[in-house]
Amino acid sequence: MALKIGADAxxxxxxxxxxxxxxxxxxxxxxxxxxxxxxxNHCPYVLAxxxxxxxxxxxxxGEGVRFALINANDPVKYPADSFPQMQSRAQLKSYPFPxxxxxxxxxxxxxxxxxxxxxxLFDASGxxxxxxxxxxxxxxxxxxxxxxxxxxxxxxxxxxxPPVAETPPVGCTIKWK
Amino acid sequence: MxxxxxxxxxxxxxxxxxxxxxxxxxxxxxxxxLRIVRxxxxxxxxxxxFPGSPTIRVDGQDIDPEGTTANPVGLSCRVYxxxxxxxxxxxPEDLVLQALRRAAGRQTSD
Numbered sequence: 191m192a193l194k195i196g197a198d199a200x201x202x203x204x205x206x207x208x209x210x211x212x213x214x215x216x217x218x219x220x221x222x223x224x225x226x227x228x229x230x231n232h233c234p235y236v237l238a239x240x241x242x243x244x245x246x247x248x249x250x251x252g253e254g255v256r257f258a259l260i261n262a263n264d265p266v267k268y269p270a271d272s273f274p275q276m277q278s279r280a281q282l283k284s285y286p287f288p289x290x291x292x293x294x295x296x297x298x299x300x301x302x303x304x305x306x307x308x309x310x311l312f313d314a315s316g317x318x319x320x321x322x323x324x325x326x327x328x329x330x331x332x333x334x335x336x337x338x339x340x341x342x343x344x345x346x347x348x349x350x351x352p353p354v355a356e357t358p359p360v361g362c363t364i365k366w367k
Numbered sequence: 368m369x370x371x372x373x374x375x376x377x378x379x380x381x382x383x384x385x386x387x388x389x390x391x392x393x394x395x396x397x398x399x400x401l402r403i404v405r406x407x408x409x410x411x412x413x414x415x416x417f418p419g420s421p422t423i424r425v426d427g428q429d430i431d432p433e434g435t436t437a438n439p440v441g442l443s444c445r446v447y448x449x450x451x452x453x454x455x456x457x458x459p460e461d462l463v464l465q466a467l468r469r470a471a472g473r474q475t476s477d
Contacts, residue, residue: 237454
């Protein structure tokens, strides 16, 4: 079961595509908000939302918002989600955020993540304030009516609470070992 | 016209994809023998050469034959590309429409 709104972010230390280890604490340190997004390479929902997430990360970076993507998929069943392929994807798309490898899948289980992409947004105190999909239209960015993640970020940065705290995550299932 | 609609439950785009297919059949005033196949196991995916969910075959021909090489056989969600280059899990309307019109012997834009 996924984290409940108001829950603390479970700690982790994971390998980033640049070879360095990234911890939750280092991501939270000084951040006005932190978006943890369970993601992967092969999923069409991830690919459909990828540019939008990159843009959101860039748009909010100046306001102290941090992002990290975590891939927990089993690379044996899905070779496109292997660590070398993660490195290639991050380089190809010039990811403006860490892309972390949850090799044991323990972090995905701790968060209760089930899909890719699945967003967990934490406020400056590390409490979960939004969980779900990035917006309401994976198929076409021009047809989005509800910008869940952007609206949640705007609310958090204004010192309030998101107008929508939870939406069903929409995407591929995480590929468990 | 025979249409196979293959899907796996894990990929949520199958419902809107089936709705899109039915809408286009109605729009084009076409009758089809529509067979809906739920793919549940890797073995079934292999035996059906299933390149991901959803997959639509019209008279045995995939609506996006080139896309089948980009998607490995298995219980994944299938990646489609729109005409303007975007990725989507939903079979693009123009691909479905062209496949239907081709099978019906009607002129297509491709």
